[in-house]
Amino acid sequence: MARILITGITGQDGSYLAESHLASGDEVDGLVRQSSLLQRTRLDSVPALVKARSTGRLKLHYADLSDTSSLVSVLRNVKPETVYHLAGQSHVKISFDLPEYTADSTGLGTLRLLESMRHVVPDARLFLAATSEIFGEAKESPQNEKTPMNPINPYAAAKVYALNLVRIYRKAYGVFACAGILFNHESPRRGENYVTRKIARGAARIARGREKELHLGALTPKRDWSYAVDIVDGIRRIASAPKPDDFVLASGLPHSVGEFCEAAFRVVGLDYGKHVVLDPEYVRLVDITETCGDASRARNELGWAPKTGFLELVRIMVDAELADLDAHGDPA
Ligand code: NAP
Ligand code: GDD
Numbered sequence: 001m002a003r004i005l006i007t008g009i010t011g012q013d014g015s016y017l018a019e020s021h022l023a024s025g026d027e028v029d030g031l032v033r034q035s036s037l038l039q040r041t042r043l044d045s046v047p048a049l050v051k052a053r054s055t056g057r058l059k060l061h062y063a064d065l066s067d068t069s070s071l072v073s074v075l076r077n078v079k080p081e082t083v084y085h086l087a088g089q090s091h092v093k094i095s096f097d098l099p100e101y102t103a104d105s106t107g108l109g110t111l112r113l114l115e116s117m118r119h120v121v122p123d124a125r126l127f128l129a130a131t132s133e134i135f136g137e138a139k140e141s142p143q144n145e146k147t148p149m150n151p152i153n154p155y156a157a158a159k160v161y162a163l164n165l166v167r168i169y170r171k172a173y174g175v176f177a178c179a180g181i182l183f184n185h186e187s188p189r190r191g192e193n194y195v196t197r198k199i200a201r202g203a204a205r206i207a208r209g210r211e212k213e214l215h216l217g218a219l220t221p222k223r224d225w226s227y228a229v230d231i232v233d234g235i236r237r238i239a240s241a242p243k244p245d246d247f248v249l250a251s252g253l254p255h256s257v258g259e260f261c262e263a264a265f266r267v268v269g270l271d272y273g274k275h276v277v278l279d280p281e282y283v284r285l286v287d288i289t290e291t292c293g294d295a296s297r298a299r300n301e302l303g304w305a306p307k308t309g310f311l312e313l314v315r316i317m318v319d320a321e322l323a324d325l326d327a328h329g330d331p332a
Helices: 012-023 047-055 068-078 099-120 154-173 195-207 228-239 257-267 296-302 310-328
Strands: 003-007 027-032 058-062 082-085 125-131 177-182 214-216 246-249 276-278
Touching: 003 012, 003 068, 012 027, 012 047, 012 228, 027 068, 047 058, 058 068, 068 099, 082 099, 082 228, 099 125, 099 154, 125 154, 125 228, 154 177, 154 246, 177 228, 195 214, 195 257, 195 310, 214 257, 228 246, 228 296, 246 296, 257 310
Parallel strands: 003 027, 003 082, 027 058, 082 125, 125 177, 177 246, 214 276
Antiparallel strands: none
């Protein structure tokens, strides 16, 4: 039985990771931020997580990435063997609206955590959720662990800083600090303002007569989309490898936003062309044309490969939206 600490446990990946470790018999602790509402939708809607909280196998602790003393206090209290660092401002477009906050939570937050761990739990393992965004408009395709970093938005710049810190601490202090260079991964638990969840939700709501249109910024960008459950399996493999290192986790099969729309609306028997409206509100100042990851190192060294294909992922997401609408309705 291992003792696991997750920053970002209330997020998409954190909730799946907590579920996965609890299923392996581990004890899970998670950092949560102060907020005016106590409801934490992702944790409260998963029966295994609700049960684990009631039995004390899952514990939540107040802390914030901007507050070093809160991080030190949780580390002292929990004494984790592995820390998964998933927390931070992660929306690319919003990082232009909140550049300083993004740098502070995603960049400096990682520094505060590494420093706190070095002093309090120097033998613990740290996993950082890095991102394909570090490559920007890459000159080579597919991108692998050696592809040069070329960030084009404040979020990506903060992640470059965080990933460099992980590499620096690994080398300078000899700590077990590793990273997943994660390409986009999606699920019914994805935040509602990311494009796949927005499309799945829009298709379901239009199919049930709640809405007529879905407003998007662009249809041509391509992303290397995987299922979050598969990526979380890869994250665990990276964090439990014999040596600390960084690995790309990706499907290697990019699809466009338009293809996602076509597949999602097909699940509900509709033509997306009749409902999707291009809206300047969602257009980015700069955007990556296409991402495509090469996960062959993870496949060869960790035995990892994604199990869920693109069309299955789209169906999982649209079916979940339909089920939610049919079970609970929606006043809006
Ligand atoms: P997510 O759903 O947006 O979750 C982000 C988490 O970070 C939430 O738990 C959030 O807490 C927490 N958080 C944000 N700012 C914080 C702060 N100042 N102090 C403490 N907690 C804070 O993200 P995700 O999709 O699960 O992604 C997990 C990680 O992987 C992120 O670091 C993301 O950048 C990275 N990543 C994700 C993808 C992807 O496609 N999903 C790809 C590459 C990398 P609240 O619930 O309180 O807001
Ligand atoms: N969110 C959003 N909303 N994106 C849109 C829209 C829209 O209405 N219309 C088109 N897009 C396009 C974006 O311009 C982008 O090209 C693509 O859809 C995907 O956007 P997001 O789903 O917001 O994800 P992202 O690729 O910018 O970032 C996600 O993946 C990164 C890994 O590559 C986030 O999870 C990041 O945190 C993560 O690092």
